[in-house]
Amino acid sequence: MPELPEVQTIVDDLNKKIIGRKITAVWFDAPKIIKKPKARELEKKIKGLKISVVKRLGKNILIYLSGDNLLVVHQKMTGHLLVGRWKIQKIAKTKFKVTNLGKGPLQEKVNDYIHLIFDLDNGQQLALSDLRKFAKVLFGSKEEIEKSADLAKIGPDPMDKNFKGSDFIKSISRQKRKIKQVLLDQDVISGIGNIYSDEALFLAKIHPFRPANKIAKKELKNLYSAIKNVLKKAIKLRGTSISDFRDTSGEAGSYGQRRLVYRKESQLCGRCKTPIKRIKMGGRSAHFCPHCQKL
DNA sequence: CGATTCCCCTGATAGC
DNA sequence: TGCTATCAGGGGAATC
Numbered sequence: 001m002p003e004l005p006e007v008q009t010i011v012d013d014l015n016k017k018i019i020g021r022k023i024t025a026v027w028f029d030a031p032k033i034i035k036k037p038k039a040r041e042l043e044k045k046i047k048g049l050k051i052s053v054v055k056r057l058g059k060n061i062l063i064y065l066s067g068d069n070l071l072v073v074h075q076k077m078t079g080h081l082l083v084g085r086w087k088i089q090k091i092a093k094t095k096f097k098v099t100n101l102g103k104g105p106l107q108e109k110v111n112d113y114i115h116l117i118f119d120l121d122n123g124q125q126l127a128l129s130d131l132r133k134f135a136k137v138l139f140g141s142k143e144e145i146e147k148s149a150d151l152a153k154i155g156p157d158p159m160d161k162n163f164k165g166s167d168f169i170k171s172i173s174r175q176k177r178k179i180k181q182v183l184l185d186q187d188v189i190s191g192i193g194n195i196y197s198d199e200a201l202f203l204a205k206i207h208p209f210r211p212a213n214k215i216a217k218k219e220l221k222n223l224y225s226a227i228k229n230v231l232k233k234a235i236k237l238r239g240t241s242i243s244d245f246r247d248t249s250g251e252a253g254s255y256g257q258r259r260l261v262y263r264k265e266s267q268l269c270g271r272c273k274t275p276i277k278r279i280k281m282g283g284r285s286a287h288f289c290p291h292c293q294k295l
Numbered sequence: 296c297g298a299t300t301c302c303c304c305t306g307a308t309a310g311c
Numbered sequence: 312t313g314c315t316a317t318c319a320g321g322g323g324a325a326t327c
Contacts, residue, residue, distance in 0.1 A: 001320065032303090059321080076321050078305090113305095132304045134321070150323095177297070186322080193321070243320090282299070283320065 001077040004159065004191030005234035006245045006253065007059050010081050013248035014054040014063070014126075017083045021120040022050045023065075027088060029096050030115035033130065034137045036148075042139045046071065046118070058154045058190030070145040072138040073128060079135035080110055082127045083248045086117065098127075105250035131244070155190045158227050159235075168224045172212050179215060180208035180286050183227075192227065195240050198262045198287045200226040207295040208286040209279075233258070261287040 002010070023046050031039035049065040056062065061081065063071040073081060085101040098114040100106040116128040116137065128135060138145055145151065155171075156163045171189070175182045182188055183197040192200070201208050203226035206219055215223070239245050239253030242263055246252060260270060264287060265278040274291035 003321095074321085076303095077319080130304095131306075132320085134303065136322090181298095184321085283301090285319085 001193055001195070001243050002059060002075045002079065002239070002245055003193035003196055004056075004059065004157075004231055005196070005237075005255065006239035007056050007061060007075070007191070008159075008235050009238045009247050009253060010075075011054050011056045011061055013083070014061070014081070017248060018051050018120060018124070018126055019053065020050065021122055021124070023047060023118050024121050025119035027117040027119075028115060029094065030130075030133055033115055033128070033133060033135050034139070036138045036140060042137075045069075046139060056157075056191075057151055058157070058186050059193070060151065060154075064142065068142045070138075070140065070142040072136075072145055072151070074136040074150075075130070076132070076134035076136065078113075078131040078244060080113075080129040080244075080246055080250075081248055082106060082110065082114070082129060082246075082250060083124055084127065084250075085123065085125055086111065086114065086127060088117070105246070105252075108246075108250060110244075110246060110250060153187045155185075155187045157190050158192065159231060165221055165224045168227075169217055169220045172220055172223075173215070173217070175212035177212060178209045178281060179206060179212045179223075180281060180284075182212045184284070189227075191231070194284055195242070195259070195262045196227070196230055196234065199230045199260055202261045202288060202293060203230060205292050205294065207293040208288050209281070210295055261289065263287060 026043040028039050034042055049069055052064045054063050061073045084106050087099045087101055089097045091097050098111050100111045110129045113131045114127045114129045118126040172182060180197050183192050204223040234255040237253055237255040238247060240255040241252035242256040261276050264276045266275045269276055269289035269292060272291045274289055276287055277290050278285050278287050
């Protein structure tokens with residue numbers, strides 16, 4: 001599932017591939033993914049706009065367009081932004097078959113779940129694939145979208161140079177909730193999801209269920225470094241593809257092979273050889289070493 | 296305030 | 312074989 005490193009990989013790709021391109025047409029077959037405005041309206045308004053720059057805000061992909069417009073994509077769990085060329089065939093009243101015209105990894109089944117395509121003025125296309133249809137698309141004036149509830153509350157970015165250890169300690173230590181939950185809260189700190197919260201807590205030797213306000217300053221400092229280090233490493237390796245993440249060319253990332261605890265239940269801890277445990281909290285699962293990570 | 300539950304959706308997997 | 316039930320999971324909303 002795309003978290004900060006995966007989203008950063010997409011943003012970096014897009015900045016190489018689609019800057020300066022004009023959107024010439026829009027196709028969609030799952031209008032519910034487009035939350036704002038209505039799909040038809042988005043189609044009408046976005047045609048002719050030129051892509052100026054792509055940024056990341058938490059796990060959101062921000063595609064800035066001419067005329068001070070902004071297109072936002074949140075990939076949620078199974079969303080993929082892809083650049084390529086596809087052929088669309090109507091196979092029933094509301095059913096379509098999307099086939100990749102290029103070669104390479106995009107031949108995979110990711111094509112079966114493409115629900116939104118932007119035609120670009122160089123013959124390329126920007127496509128949104130999403131098996132679960134949880135992805136979210138927003139479009140409007142830069143001002144309106146940036147101020148919208150979806151983006152306005154998003155907390156500081158752990159990769160931001162201005163986000164200091166002292167800020168992290170301050171915002172975390174006043175929370176009573178379990179530390180894992182706090183790390184997943186996008187309003188407290190943005191970009192971290194299930195994978196990297198497990199990895200960072202393992203590195204910092206903190207049990208995922210420990211109340212955030214019961215963690216010593218020194219441990220929080222370690223956690224701060226752990227988060228930065230693991231995200232940095234994952235960005236370098238272009239993300240984790242344990243689930244189904246792919247970059248804009250359909251290529252997998254390789255952090256998954258280096259992961260320490262995430263989805264490694266009953267495998268042995270790399271530090272102490274204790275079997276890794278998996279426990280549920282709410283609807284999510286936490287993976288950790290019951291020996292190294294103290295409650 | 297915090298904690299829990301449901302919902303969105305669909306492929307994979309387990310049980311019968 | 313083929314059906315049904317359950318689960319995963321980001322994030323928002325509703326409820327306790």
